[in-house]
Amino acid sequence: MFCKILDGELPADVVAQSDRALAFADINPATRGHTLVIPRKHVADVHEISERDLVAVALLAKEVADRARERLGADGVNLLHSAGRAAWQVVFHFHIHVIPRYVGDPLRLPWVSTPGEQTEIASAAAALRG
Ligand SMILES: [Zn+2]
Numbered sequence: 001m002f003c004k005i006l007d008g009e010l011p012a013d014v015v016a017q018s019d020r021a022l023a024f025a026d027i028n029p030a031t032r033g034h035t036l037v038i039p040r041k042h043v044a045d046v047h048e049i050s051e052r053d054l055v056a057v058a059l060l061a062k063e064v065a066d067r068a069r070e071r072l073g074a075d076g077v078n079l080l081h082s083a084g085r086a087a088w089q090v091v092f093h094f095h096i097h098v099i100p101r102y103v104g105d106p107l108r109l110p111w112v113s114t115p116g117e118q119t120e121i122a123s124a125a126a127a128l129r130g
Contacts, residue, residue: 002038002093016063020056023064026097030107033072033100037061044092045083057096064098074100078107 004010006022013025015035026034037060039053049057061079068074080097082089101107 001091002036002095003042006038006040016060016067018056018060020053021060023060023098030097030099031102031105033068033074033098035064035068035098036095037064037098038093038095043094045089045094046081047083049094053094057094061096061098065100068098068100072100073102075103076101 001010005012005024014022015025016023020041021037021039023035023037026036028034037057039049039057041050041053043049043053046054065077065079068077078097078099078101080099081095099107
């Protein structure tokens, strides 16, 4: 789907671009200015993307986030990447959501922050530790 935008087969409201990445308006915006940033080279997710493309996407996402604050008056910005169906990924071409946030907007966190059990926290950290 996003490859078709890159190929010009599907229209998109392009916001910004670089030689390795493209930023365009999400057609299902969560808030005003909701933008998707993708690498030009097709990869599914964070596990597949090259370091160079990840850097390019991150830099373009920052540019869009800065513009959201400066030009749309956003009070904050969320950057979100989903990898895998369990993580709510729907389109399997790497993308970062840049979601401008406004005081009083309707978005809410999908989980309630609650203290964890210390041995389980330490166990997961140990499994993740390099
Ligand atoms: Zn693609």
